[in-house]
Amino acid sequence: MVRRVSIFGATGSIGQNTIDLIARNPDAYEIIALTGGANVTQLAADARRLRADVAVTAHEEQLPELRDALAGSGIETAAGEAALLEAAARPADWIMSAIVGAAGLAPGLEALKHGTTLALANKESLVTAGAMLMATARDHGAQVLPVDSEHSAVFQALVGEEMAAVERIIITASGGAFRDWPLEALEHATPDEASSHPNWDMGRRITIDSASMFNKSLELIETKEYFGVRPDQIEVVVHPESLIHAMVGFTDGAIMAHVGPPDMRHAIGYALHWPERQSLPVHRLDLAQIGTFTFRAPDEVRWPALRLAREVMGIGGLAGAAFNAAKERALDGFIAGDIRFTAMAEVVEDVLTRLSADPGLSSAQITLDTVRQMDHLARQRAAEAISARG
Ligand code: NAD
Ligand code: MG
Numbered sequence: 001m002v003r004r005v006s007i008f009g010a011t012g013s014i015g016q017n018t019i020d021l022i023a024r025n026p027d028a029y030e031i032i033a034l035t036g037g038a039n040v041t042q043l044a045a046d047a048r049r050l051r052a053d054v055a056v057t058a059h060e061e062q063l064p065e066l067r068d069a070l071a072g073s074g075i076e077t078a079a080g081e082a083a084l085l086e087a088a089a090r091p092a093d094w095i096m097s098a099i100v101g102a103a104g105l106a107p108g109l110e111a112l113k114h115g116t117t118l119a120l121a122n123k124e125s126l127v128t129a130g131a132m133l134m135a136t137a138r139d140h141g142a143q144v145l146p147v148d149s150e151h152s153a154v155f156q157a158l159v160g161e162e163m164a165a166v167e168r169i170i171i172t173a174s175g176g177a178f179r180d181w182p183l184e185a186l187e188h189a190t191p192d193e194a195s196s197h198p199n200w201d202m203g204r205r206i207t208i209d210s211a212s213m214f215n216k217s218l219e220l221i222e223t224k225e226y227f228g229v230r231p232d233q234i235e236v237v238v239h240p241e242s243l244i245h246a247m248v249g250f251t252d253g254a255i256m257a258h259v260g261p262p263d264m265r266h267a268i269g270y271a272l273h274w275p276e277r278q279s280l281p282v283h284r285l286d287l288a289q290i291g292t293f294t295f296r297a298p299d300e301v302r303w304p305a306l307r308l309a310r311e312v313m314g315i316g317g318l319a320g321a322a323f324n325a326a327k328e329r330a331l332d333g334f335i336a337g338d339i340r341f342t343a344m345a346e347v348v349e350d351v352l353t354r355l356s357a358d359p360g361l362s363s364a365q366i367t368l369d370t371v372r373q374m375d376h377l378a379r380q381r382a383a384e385a386i387s388a389r390g
Contacts (some may be wrong), residue, residue: 005029006087006116008107009098011036011043013203014121014147017264018096019046021272024281026050033087035099035107038062044069051075053090056083058103085110094272096147097122100205101328102321102375105129106368112142119271121147123222128321128375130225132366145271146226150219152267153245153258154227161250168249169223172239173298174199176211178341179240183302189341191334199242199262205331212344213298214327217309221320224313231313236306238296243285261285304345311352317362319352321371322378326351329382339386350385351378 005022009015015036022029031052036043040062047055047070054076057066063079070077078086088095088110094117097108104122109129111118113136120126125133137144146152150171158166177196178186194211195204202210209215216236223234247257260266261283269280300307305327312319330344339347355361355378364370 002028002030003094004032004092005094005096006031006033006035006090006092006111007096007098008033008035008084008088008104009037009096009100009122010034010046011039012098012100013201013206014098014264014268015096018098018268018272019050021265021269021280023050032090032092035084035087040066040069047075048073054078054087056087058084058099081106088116089114092116094119096268097125098147100124100203102128102324102371105133105371109133109136109368112136112144113140115140115142117143117145119145119147119268121268123148123151123218124324126222126225127218127324129366129368129371130221130320132368132371134225144226145274146222147264147267147271148219148222149262149264149267150246151222151226152270153260154223154248156270157246157248157256157258158227161248163228165250165252166227166229166233166248167251168233168235169227169229170235170237170247170249170255171216171219171223172242172244172246172295173213173216173236174210174242175238175240175298176213176215177207178211178302179238186302187340187342191337194334194341198240200264202264208331208334209327212305212341213303214305214331214344214348216298216303217305217312218324218327220306220309221313221323225320231310236298238298239293241290241293243290244293259285304349308345308348308352315352315356315362317360318364318366318370318374319356319361321366321374322351322355322361323348325375325378326382329379330386333382333386339389343386343389347382347385347389351381354381 031050034052035056056078060080088107095111096119098121105125194208242262263282312323326348330347333339
């Protein structure tokens with residue numbers, strides 16, 4: 001049976017890995033929509049190669065360029081937010097949600113409303129609006145499949161298990177680029193230094209978020225929202241080898257660990273073929289050669305983002321949307337050279353402190369509108385906190 005597939009964020013790291021898997025077996029898939037941002041050359045090339053129905057760029061000013069690149073191909077072109085939603089509403093069996101940041105939420109929700117299975121790499125969707133996303137899926141009988149490696153690992157460890165038997169979920173963290181740096185050196189770390197990951201090859205933003213552990217802090221919240229466990233049931237352990245992606249601890253004391261190479265095509269492929277397993281082109285581990293798996297507790301002085309995530313889970317409501325937006329804005333500030341690496345967490349903490357003075361943060365209803373408003377407000381507050389430091 002040919003499956004209808006769309007890829008949102010097709011030009012990014014996850015998107016390209018998804019295309020790599022799909023292009024190995026082109027007859028099995030019909031490509032409905034491919035979307036991207038500024039890289040319209042890549043988007044057009046992939047749309048031609050996979051014979052997509054439509055290619056959408058998020059940037060309206062780039063529509064003429066996309067049109068030119070696809071002239072004569074018979075492939076539709078479109079641009080902008082409304083076009084992304086229209087593409088997400090097109091009938092499909094499976095959609096990869098791999099836009100980076102809060103912009104990934106609306107297209108994913110739209111796909112779920114049409115009953116489409118959502119392979120979710122965009123963790124920000126769960127962080128900003130987890131309850132709404134999961135309720136939308138339930139209401140429309142649609143499946144959300146985790147693609148983040150840790151969450152895919154937990155999902156796989158839970159096959160055949162009852163959630164009632166789950167005591168704890170342990171997600172691993174490599175520690176990122178600065179795991180072994182002296183603490184006082186962190187202050188002077190540059191965006192380029194933060195952009196090199198010891199084990200994984202990912203997009204630039206998520207790689208910097210790995211160095212600060214903001215990525216892991218988003219994943220803590222993602223775990224709570226996706227699996228419906230309490231915050232105190234979720235642990236982070238530093239595992240420099242990045243070979244165990246997550247573990248589930250059960251009420252009988254057993255721990256099921258998911259072991260695999262650090263290659264996102266595993267988690268993407270699991271979601272693509274779920275509930276089956278199919279052969280995937282990932283490296284097979286030689287455990288005797290690897291020899292040891294090591295673990296250590298995460299240092300909350302080095303990585304204050306982890307503490308902030310626990311505060312956010314405690315507040316609930318729109319705190320996740322505020323946290324993510326402040327984090328995204330602080331990251332922009334760091335990349336632009338406006339603030340130091342260590343100031344990102346300070347900025348986010350400032351924003352949370354200011355916004356949580358309003359009880360509405362925890363009690364507000366989560367809708368696309370309230371999430372957007374909070375996103376906007378938190379970015380504004382973060383910009384103020386950044387300029388106060390400049
Ligand atoms: P990336 O930066 O490589 O790619 C992002 C994609 O989103 C690109 O196609 C870009 O054009 C598009 N995009 C950016 N801003 C947009 C906007 N405002 N509107 C529409 N499209 C936009 O990112 P990535 O590393 O592939 O990550 C994608 C998502 O997957 C993120 O949520 C990330 O946290 C998550 N994730 C990534 C990895 C990884 O290995 N890269 C692992 C786990 C989870
Ligand atoms: Mg991850």
